[in-house]
Amino acid sequence: MTRSKKRLRTLHTAGSVPVEHDGILDVLANLVGVLVLVGALTAVLAANSAMKIKTPLARDTKKDFVMLQVGKLGVWDLQAAQERMFSLEKDRVNGWKRCLSLVMYELIYCAESMQGWAASETVGQVKVVVSNEDTYITRTLTPTEGASNMDKDGSWIRMKIKEAADKNKALFVILEKEGFANFRIVRSIAAEHGLQLGWEPWNTGESIHFGVGGRNMNVQ
Amino acid sequence: MSSRRRLTRQQSPPISLFSFLDILGGTLGILILIISVFFIQLQTGKQIVQMVAETSQIEKRLPRYIVCNGNGQVEIHDEGNSFKVNIGSPKISELLDRIRANNKREYLIIGVRPSGFQDFKVLRSRAESLGVTLGYEPIDFGWRIRAPGGKLL
Numbered sequence: 001m002t003r004s005k006k007r008l009r010t011l012h013t014a015g016s017v018p019v020e021h022d023g024i025l026d027v028l029a030n031l032v033g034v035l036v037l038v039g040a041l042t043a044v045l046a047a048n049s050a051m052k053i054k055t056p057l058a059r060d061t062k063k064d065f066v067m068l069q070v071g072k073l074g075v076w077d078l079q080a081a082q083e084r085m086f087s088l089e090k091d092r093v094n095g096w097k098r099c100l101s102l103v104m105y106e107l108i109y110c111a112e113s114m115q116g117w118a119a120s121e122t123v124g125q126v127k128v129v130v131s132n133e134d135t136y137i138t139r140t141l142t143p144t145e146g147a148s149n150m151d152k153d154g155s156w157i158r159m160k161i162k163e164a165a166d167k168n169k170a171l172f173v174i175l176e177k178e179g180f181a182n183f184r185i186v187r188s189i190a191a192e193h194g195l196q197l198g199w200e201p202w203n204t205g206e207s208i209h210f211g212v213g214g215r216n217m218n219v220q
Numbered sequence: 221m222s223s224r225r226r227l228t229r230q231q232s233p234p235i236s237l238f239s240f241l242d243i244l245g246g247t248l249g250i251l252i253l254i255i256s257v258f259f260i261q262l263q264t265g266k267q268i269v270q271m272v273a274e275t276s277q278i279e280k281r282l283p284r285y286i287v288c289n290g291n292g293q294v295e296i297h298d299e300g301n302s303f304k305v306n307i308g309s310p311k312i313s314e315l316l317d318r319i320r321a322n323n324k325r326e327y328l329i330i331g332v333r334p335s336g337f338q339d340f341k342v343l344r345s346r347a348e349s350l351g352v353t354l355g356y357e358p359i360d361f362g363w364r365i366r367a368p369g370g371k372l373l
Binding site: 021024025028030032036038039042043048053055056057058122175177178180181183199201202203220 | 224238240241244245247248250251252254258259283314327329334335337341353354355356357358359360
């Protein structure tokens with residue numbers, strides 16, 4: 001060990017070079033003060049801020065509806081399925097009407113054949129069932145548009161809502177309990193186009209039955 | 221004498237502020253943690269929502285609020301008072317009757333949680349059968365409600 005190094009070590013061990021903490025203390029104390037202020041402001045903001053949701057009243061409309069189902073996975077287009085269901089229902093009724101116009105034996109034969117009349121199809125991502133006993137549509141597991149694409153420019157739901165707005169229709173959403181976030185996307189797009197919207201809570205995956213005794217669709 | 225005083229000054233022990241550094245450093249860490257927690261809470265689904273009456277379509281009326289939490293539990297926010305009751309509580313009937321009596325000045329907003337669909341349908345039927353004007357709104361599970369003038373539930 002050289003002589004100068006020996007001397008330096010002697011100086012250190014003797015504590016003759018004091019370490020100054022004043023500067024660091026100043027900086028840290030200021031930081032603490034600023035952070036206390038920021039924390040207090042954040043707490044006040046967190047306590048007082050609330051996201052405002054505008055809730056309009058439910059009311060009837062004379063407009064035609066475009067029907068959608070919204071769930072966790074995305075959105076289903078019920079419109080095409082609903083139209084197909086009405087078409088099949090019309091076929092069923094016409095079949096019965098044709099029977100009633102026949103003479104006795106032909107009528108019996110026709111009625112027997114109509115007793116077992118039933119149709120089942122899948123239109124897009126929605127299953128359609130029409131029979132003498134029941135008429136309903138049920139969504140499949142795959143949505144018409146997935147949740148990840150709904151908010152994008154040029155998405156299917158954006159085009160669908162724009163089309164509905166252009167045709168002066170109203171929107172009706174069958175809402176599943178897991179689909180609240182996606183519903184808000186649909187509603188914000190509808191609001192952009194000034195489209196009237198109604199919704200109905202629905203058990204996940206449950207069939208939608210059409211006929212007498214149900215609720216009328218309305219808008220909010 | 222003077223040489224003795226100088227000696228005393230030179231030999232006085234230096235004040236060490238090193239422990240203060242530890243304390244301040246610890247305080248800094250805690251504050252950063254608290255602020256981070258606040259921000260994370262604000263960002264992740266624990267929002268506070270306020271249901272505001274949309275009166276553009278109708279004459280101006282005062283809204284009353286009922287939130288369906290599911291399992292028969294509802295929250296009532298009425299004229300600055302907020303309380304939790306059961307769906308069968310007479311307080312709901314009282315509120316509905318009062319809104320019906322003041323139907324031109326008041327209406328009902330029903331908040332619907334994901335688990336509250338069934339209660340909502342029951343409540344809506346009751347309100348509709350009484351001729352109460354109403355609106356309804358889906359409210360996410362984690363959201364807390366602040367009705368105008370009411371306390372946070």
